[in-house]
Amino acid sequence: AQKVTQAQTEISVVEKEDVTLDCVYETRDTTYYLFWYKQPPSGELVFLIRRNSFDEQNEISGRYSWNFQKSTSSFNFTITASQVVDSAVYFCALSEALGAQKLVFGQGTRLTINP
Amino acid sequence: DVKVTQSSRYLVKRTGEKVFLECVQDMDHENMFWYRQDPGLGLRLIYFSYDVKMKEKGDIPEGYSVSREKKERFSLILESASTNQTSMYLCASSPPGLNTEAFFGQGTRLTVV
Numbered sequence: 001a002q003k004v005t006q007a008q009t010e011i012s013v014v015e016k017e018d019v020t021l022d023c024v025y026e027t028r029d030t031t032y033y034l035f036w037y038k039q040p041p042s043g044e045l046v047f048l049i050r051r052n053s054f055d056e057q058n059e060i061s062g063r064y065s066w067n068f069q070k071s072t073s074s075f076n077f078t079i080t081a082s083q084v085v086d087s088a089v090y091f092c093a094l095s096e097a098l099g100a101q102k103l104v105f106g107q108g109t110r111l112t113i114n115p
Numbered sequence: 116d117v118k119v120t121q122s123s124r125y126l127v128k129r130t131g132e133k134v135f136l137e138c139v140q141d142m143d144h145e146n147m148f149w150y151r152q153d154p155g156l157g158l159r160l161i162y163f164s165y166d167v168k169m170k171e172k173g174d175i176p177e178g179y180s181v182s183r184e185k186k187e188r189f190s191l192i193l194e195s196a197s198t199n200q201t202s203m204y205l206c207a208s209s210p211p212g213l214n215t216e217a218f219f220g221q222g223t224r225l226t227v228v
Binding site for chain 2: 036107
């Protein structure tokens with residue numbers, strides 16, 4: 001069975017600090033997809049990134065970067081120079097390659113950026 | 116702009132009531148999903164549908180049913196609401212095919228008293 005673990009329940013940092021959100025996953029599939037979603041106070045999940053299991057290149061998008069390591073089954077997310085607007089709950093998720101792409105979510109990490 | 120709309124942001128219902136949560140998407144997506152979000156548990160899949168009138172159970176279907184009579188609308192039904200169904204409910208949709216993202220509604224916070 002697929003499983004996603006986000007061990008950090010809550011993180012609180014001061015603005016401009018860098019912060020890394022951890023994500024560890026379990027799957028028996030050789031092909032799968034990994035996602036990060038952001039849930040601001042408004043409630044709607046916002047898509048941030050998608051990675052397939054064959055693409056281990058790290059990705060950077062502005063202040064956001066992602067580190068995918070199959071050897072450790074991890075897909076960590078780093079925010080550089082954090083801002084108050086980054087405060088949200090962040091979810092890591094895993095989906096199968098076939099079928100309707102059902103998502104298996106981690107428990108979520110509540111990130112608070114203090115001014 | 117893509118849109119998944121849930122009919123209510125907040126609902127308060129009594130134990131034993133039949134409850135309908137409605138979700139509409141305007142992106143002509145085949146796949147639609149209902150998730151439940153609880154603190155410390157993340158989101159868990161209740162039911163999903165990959166076509167009109169088609170439905171499949173997710174990880175926690177007990178106490179719920181769904182209806183998809185039209186492509187754009189996916190309803191979650193609590194046949195007899197119970198207090199342990201107090202939660203945040205999120206609807207999502209996605210197009211078919213690999214490597215696609217899901218789009219989420221704003222959520223319905225249901226309280227059963």
